[in-house]
């Protein structure tokens with residue numbers, strides 16, 4: 001799949017596999033194309049166009065989100081047999097939720113109402129909120145660690161509080177695919193671990209989770225699968241232990257990387273030093 005914004009190719013023949021029942025971390029330096037990829041997958045990319053419909057494709061199996069270059073007949077982006085970008089908006093919203101980076105609103109909206117927006121795809125067009133919708137919204141708020149914020153106005157929240165509310169809105173949507181753009185960047189350490197736990201629980205329930213993350217140690221401790229982007233291309237993908245290695249990370253980030261093993265979990269723990277300049 002390639003994507004072009006204002007004549008500039010931002011994603012160049014990107015191939016992504018996100019197994020279902022797993023948390024996939026989307027990694028890469030600033031500007032490498034993580035947000036663009038998530039927005040294209042979600043079908044909300046406004047500016048730009050596919051560089052060529054024939055040079056990109058995506059395939060889905062019953063067990064994975066798969067977006068890869070392929071023959072012209074392949075759909076552009078697909079999940080579980082559905083062409084994500086071709087789906088009517090409402091149907092797409094029943095299937096996938098996108099949690100964008102720093103999504104903010106100037107609307108005078110209560111937190112509960114903001115989370116109830118996630119229920120809209122699940123009810124008939126003219127119907128108001130049902131008791132079941134409100135119950136789902138409260139459950140989602142509790143799961144996101146934001147139950148006490150229900151009556152607050154969204155515009156008055158701190159960055160971290162707002163991030164929890166966006167997560168709650170996505171949970172209330174009950175998607176089968178959830179795409180998150182740096183879902184932890186405003187969160188304190190306990191809230192980061194809580195958010196990643198929520199994503200792991202979703203994956204355990206069979207939801208396909210794709211999260212753009214800058215914190216490589218958070219990715220190391222919680223992801224099952226990683227995709228590393230650099231300058232709009234996938235430069236590595238696979239299990240955590242295959243991607244989080246110095247030979248892969250050092251040329252991409254231009255820093256020295258040492259990989260240790262966590263004494264309790266056996267997962268990688270990374271340490272960074274300046275020392276490599278990007279060529």
Ligand SMILES: Nc1ncnc2c1ncn2[C@@H]1O[C@H](COP(=O)(O)OP(=O)(O)OP(=O)(O)O)[C@@H](O)[C@H]1O
Pocket residue numbers: 005006010028029030031032033034035036037047
């Ligand atoms: N609307 C746009 N017009 C022009 N260039 C754009 C537009 N949106 C994104 N880009 C460019 O596309 C590239 C990829 O941007 P993107 O936001 O996808 O990167 P990212 O990996 O999410 O970065 P970050 O880690 O900094 O959030 C960047 O060079 C960015 O400047």
